Amino acid sequence: MCVVCGCADTGTAPAQVNPANGDLHFGAGAARVSVPGMSQARAIKLETDILGANNRVAQQNRAHFQAHGVAALNLVSSPGSGKTTLLCATIEALKTRAPGLHVAVIEGDQQTSFDADRIRATGAPAVQVNTGKGCHLDAPMVAEAFASLHTHHDHAHDHDHDHDHDHDHDHDHSHGHEHAHDHGHSSHRHSHDGHAHSLLFIENVGNLVCPAVWDLGEAAKVAILSVTEGEDKPLKYPDMFAAAQLMILNKIDLLPHVKFDVARCIELARRVNPTIEILQLSATTGEGMDAWLHWLDHAVGHDHHHHPAEPSAEAALRQRVQQLEAELAQAKAALSADGPR
Amino acid sequence: MHEASLAGGVLQLVEDTARREGFSRLLVLRLEAGQLAGVDVRALRFAIESLAPGTVLAGADIQIEEPPGQAWCLGCGQTVPITQRGDACPRCGGYQLQPTGGQELRVLDMQVSDD
Numbered sequence: 001m002c003v004v005c006g007c008a009d010t011g012t013a014p015a016q017v018n019p020a021n022g023d024l025h026f027g028a029g030a031a032r033v034s035v036p037g038m039s040q041a042r043a044i045k046l047e048t049d050i051l052g053a054n055n056r057v058a059q060q061n062r063a064h065f066q067a068h069g070v071a072a073l074n075l076v077s078s079p080g081s082g083k084t085t086l087l088c089a090t091i092e093a094l095k096t097r098a099p100g101l102h103v104a105v106i107e108g109d110q111q112t113s114f115d116a117d118r119i120r121a122t123g124a125p126a127v128q129v130n131t132g133k134g135c136h137l138d139a140p141m142v143a144e145a146f147a148s149l150h151t152h153h154d155h156a157h158d159h160d161h162d163h164d165h166d167h168d169h170d171h172d173h174s175h176g177h178e179h180a181h182d183h184g185h186s187s188h189r190h191s192h193d194g195h196a197h198s199l200l201f202i203e204n205v206g207n208l209v210c211p212a213v214w215d216l217g218e219a220a221k222v223a224i225l226s227v228t229e230g231e232d233k234p235l236k237y238p239d240m241f242a243a244a245q246l247m248i249l250n251k252i253d254l255l256p257h258v259k260f261d262v263a264r265c266i267e268l269a270r271r272v273n274p275t276i277e278i279l280q281l282s283a284t285t286g287e288g289m290d291a292w293l294h295w296l297d298h299a300v301g302h303d304h305h306h307h308p309a310e311p312s313a314e315a316a317l318r319q320r321v322q323q324l325e326a327e328l329a330q331a332k333a334a335l336s337a338d339g340p341r
Numbered sequence: 342m343h344e345a346s347l348a349g350g351v352l353q354l355v356e357d358t359a360r361r362e363g364f365s366r367l368l369v370l371r372l373e374a375g376q377l378a379g380v381d382v383r384a385l386r387f388a389i390e391s392l393a394p395g396t397v398l399a400g401a402d403i404q405i406e407e408p409p410g411q412a413w414c415l416g417c418g419q420t421v422p423i424t425q426r427g428d429a430c431p432r433c434g435g436y437q438l439q440p441t442g443g444q445e446l447r448v449l450d451m452q453v454s455d456d
Contacts, residue, residue, distance in 0.1 A: 041368050044358060045450045050350045050372070135343055210343035213379045238426035239379035271436040272427040322415060326439035329413035329420050333442055
């Protein structure tokens with residue numbers, strides 16, 4: 001308490017006393033102002049995306065993949081949906097369908113390398129990422145895994161067509177995304193024709209919640225849902241199905257044995273994501289695999305000559321209109337949120 | 342529980358800021374986690390509070406704002422409120438909705454002390 005007048009000295013801003021003349025300065029703190037009722041605290045405005053650090057690496061990954069002619073797909077699902085079985089079947093099918101296409105896999109699991117072992121058994125290079133307690137892959141993990149795929153498996157595919165690997169090996173690939181900046185000068189050739197020369201499957205940790213939020217630098221997220229899981233999953237885990245470009249309904253060979261309403265599942269998926277593409281297949285029997293392989297052709301950009309369908313052009317146009325309208329709404333919302341100045 | 346990773350991201354941002362700005366104590370930290378950001382606010386708060394002891398976050402008042410979800414309804418041609426993805430448009434009952442707001446996941450600002 002103040003001994004002069006009895007006022008409480010709590011809650012008043014501490015002033016700095018100039019020892020030369022006894023002047024008091026209430027605004028000497030970094031905030032440069034004295035705020036009544038507040039100690040000399042200062043405000044720091046950040047407005048920074050919490051996922052910003054991840055998203056920056058994801059963008060580097062994306063640029064890196066593009067420069068290397070890699071089409072990267074992020075496969076997400078709950079545990080046991082059949083992701084790895086689907087991948088093995090896909091790799092086998094691609095061997096005959098697209099023998100020149102290089103396929104690699106990044107396997108995310110909390111523990112074990114069982115899945116990577118299954119992929120390697122098909123002959124495709126795979127690298128296992130164990131997240132320990134982590135429930136999802138993040139962009140730095142993928143950057144490191146991709147670099148490790150490159151260092152360990154580059155020599156394995158000399159059959160590589162026009163992607164000429166004559167780079168000198170002083171060029172250190174283990175630096176991951178850091179060397180993304182000197183691509184123009186590095187000695188190995190890159191894809192400039194918009195077509196991918198290789199396909200990278202990133203099998204995320206089996207989890208329908210967390211991986212939705214993390215961008216890995218993929219071209220698209222593919223959500224896999226098996227018919228043994230229940231048709232209401234898209235509504236129960238809307239963020240994941242909203243983030244996915246494609247939903248694969250897997251294990252359709254089991255439909256006669258389970259209570260699964262395909263039409264309702266599709267309806268619910270479209271509720272959370274009106275533009276989501278949907279494929280139905282069984283990785284075990286091979287039913288529906290052709291459509292998936294065709295979708296992959298699209299993903300690597302190799303299908304222009306044999307697929308001039310008008311209906312999809314119209315759908316794409318509709319999608320574009322919807323996208324633009326959403327952008328417009330977003331811009332308007334931002335404008336009204338700023339308010340009159 | 343990806344909120345634990347997000348809490349780590351928050352700590353990282355605050356630590357970086359502490360280094361840059363050289364403050365001694367964090368008083369208030371204000372975050373924004375939109376209704377459609379895919380984040381459980383209670384879990385995020387719990388994760389941050391679990392992480393706080395011994396870090397620059399210790400003792401700080403953590404405030405988390407939840408901007409409401411908004412979407413553009415294609416049928417109505419206007420912005421409507423929704424609380425989660427998969428909700429119907431409250432005006433027309435349709436599902437042709439494109440989220441336009443409530444997806445924020447940011448550190449807004451902080452009050453710090455230099456003493």
